[in-house]
Amino acid sequence: MLRISPAVWLTLPTLILSILYVTKAIYPNNYGVAATAGATSSMAFLVGFVAATAAWEAARLRRGGIWDAPHTRSRLEITIIAVTPSVLLGAVFLFGTVVAASVYGQAGMPEIRIVAVGFVAICAWSLLGFLAGLRLPMSVSLPSMLLAPFLWFAFVPALPVEWLRHLSGMYRDCCRIGADIAPAALFAGLIMNVTFIVVALYAIGALRMRWSRTAATAVLVAGVMISSAFASNVGPIPEVARDRSALKCSMVGATELCLWPEHDGPTSVFRPTLNAVIVALTREDLPIPSRWSEELAGSSSGDTLSLDLWKSDPDAIRWSIAQGLAPWPACSESPDTSFSGSSIDVLRGWWFTAMGGSEAMLQENLGWLIAEPSAFGVPPIKELYSAVGAASVASRVAWLERLTSSAAECQSPENYSVQ
């Protein structure tokens, strides 16, 4: 059966499609959990092919009179053999995308727990497709099985009920490098998909249970309730803070710098770039936090700069630091505020320039402000940065503190010039 299954013909094109897809995705470099989770987003449009090919196989067995004939093999065996090509198709593209994401993101070992739940989801949709193929005319089962997984994996996560997204087994929103996949989200996805498998096997007739119909209904209700209970405590992003003990910390002058092991390899650019930045800013006597750490902002405290480094590129690292040194103030979240935030962009650009950031990156991030500063109530910023750079240390620090405190209160300064 395997060699003539449509699943076989679809394997190569879907693999190419999925690899192309993941290479366009954005996730933190060098972090296996994020790369693996990002790769599972391809399930939204590829699981439909898995389910549709399983529906195709089931329709063939039904049309060939196989399903209701008296065989020695159990329906479970027949089902497993029939859906194997579809499961293999799904496995090839899931593993393909995960490997591609790991290689493309230089992320090392993929996160096996996420792959395992994704594989269970593929098995579940194969069986749901097989069930549809047995029960519905092919003209209905094929298109509905192409569409249903897309709705489940792409449309449901877009709903305002955010925890629903964790039931599917696809974790595209996970994870910053300071975070790990939330075990509750994994359990939610696993339990929901196992529930799908059990109920589909029962509906197919491949699973005999005592009090079958009642038991299958009970499994469905219990599965939905338990997985929902797990998912509802997770929040919109399925992540939890990583164990801080894994951080690798060292002193750069008076500043402690803590990075996750994935960003601290011998070939990694993160620590050398951060060392150079700390040295440069310290030399300029600029006020910087005494601790720089990649742990999540929520788990850091006091005089700590929380680093969110997602790309293995010195300029991107400098820009991330600038964002951390000039963060959006809490008052900007208020619906009453009229704070435009231009002063924050001015500050970020200045920090970036002070760290030795490139002209090209500055242009890429603040091109709009450089081109038309007056439209945003700021002076020409390159001239401003030159003037601040040429000022005395005390004037420079005073300028920085004035803009920073003004921004912290969601106020735009009337005068940007250095005194």
Add this chain to the structure above:
Amino acid sequence: MRGLQFREVSFGYKRNNQGELVVLQRLTWHVPIGVTALLGINGAGKSTLLSLGATALMPRSGKVSLNELDSRDQQTQFRARVAWMPQQYRAVPGLTVREQVAYSGWLKGMSRDDAWRGASEALARVALQDLADQPASELSGGQQRRVGLASALVHDAEVLLLDEPTSGLDPEQRAMFRELLVRIGADRTVVVSTHDTGEITTAYQHVVVLHAGNIAFDGALQDFSAHAPAGSERPIESAFLALISGEK
């Protein structure tokens, strides 16, 4: 007792809001080894009886057994010993003839390798080896029935239940089928249902006539022919008509 047995078997089909259409009533039959022709008019219950023997249907009451294996309680072992070719044989779309037959063998519990080997032998028996790599669903009706026959033969069952296997076959194929019956019926139980009395030849050792939900005749071919009026040109047909009309 050895062999396929129906004991006090009753069966009916449920009809929407019209109760049950009783087809078989307390039927008891010990199927003999050799080739048996199962005769009956349309709707007599021939296909139902064979379906019960193959466990495609389950009796409302009574028992079907084979060598002490109960068709309900020991279904897997029972099914492994019985082959059934339904009246409406349908090929799985996309499978070649060889794959179709091998798949039937696998479904009957054969290993993958044995099923492939068995498929080649079964196709040779029905003279379809030249079409082994053709898509089964693209064959003619008669050729597809031979694929169905090969699918029934592939796992070398003790009992073969063939439901109108010759319908759609041309005269040459029918002759070949009769030769095949002689070969396969030498050491096993073969039941062939038909309503065409012209099919009954010396290839059959036994005849059973199903009428009004029960067995109207069960005996050797010669005894069956004796029911025909003297001087009948077509003794089998005459005997059959005499039996179902209640004449001697």
